[in-house]
Amino acid sequence: MTKLRKLIKDEGYFQSKIKKSLEEKYPDAFIRKISQGAYSEGGIPDILMIRxxxxxxxxxxxxxxxxxxxxxxxxxxxxxxxxGTAAFVCWPEEAIREVEEYEKSQG
Incomplete structure (x- = not known):
């Protein structure tokens, strides 16, 4: 597992890929990367989108x-x-699938 941790890119790489894919697929949506730091509240999802x-x-x-x-x-x-819709994701396709599943559920 230690070797895998060194080989797999950091979380920021995946966050950027997901945010970019969401922006391309949903240009009318409000999409932001939530910065984590000393003054932020823990547990808040990394990417928020309002559509x-x-x-x-x-x-x-x-x-x-x-x-x-x-x-x-x-x-x-x-x-x-x-x-709301909240999910753990690794790949852009997973985030897009969450949006599509919500939209299907709305008819």
Whole structure:
């Protein structure tokens, strides 16, 4: 596992790829990368997207080696309970699939 951690690009790489893909697919959506730091609240998804009034939160994890924190899992459940869409994703296709599944559910 240690060797894999060194080989797999950092989370920022995957965040950038996902954000760029969402911006290309949904140019009318509001999409932002949420910066984490000393003054930010923990557990908030890395990428937020608002499309047609619906909130999407994407917590990005590195493939294979990414670890979900309990706080992140709790936050995802709270967003879902509040009516938003939140998911753990590694790849742009996963984030796009979440948006498409929500849109299908709306008829």
């Amino acid at each position: 047609d009034g619906h909130y999407f939160g994407f917590e990005v994890k590195r493939p294979v080696v990414g670890i979900r924190s309990k706080l992140q899992e709790q936050t995802v459940r709270m967003i879902q309970a509040a009516g």
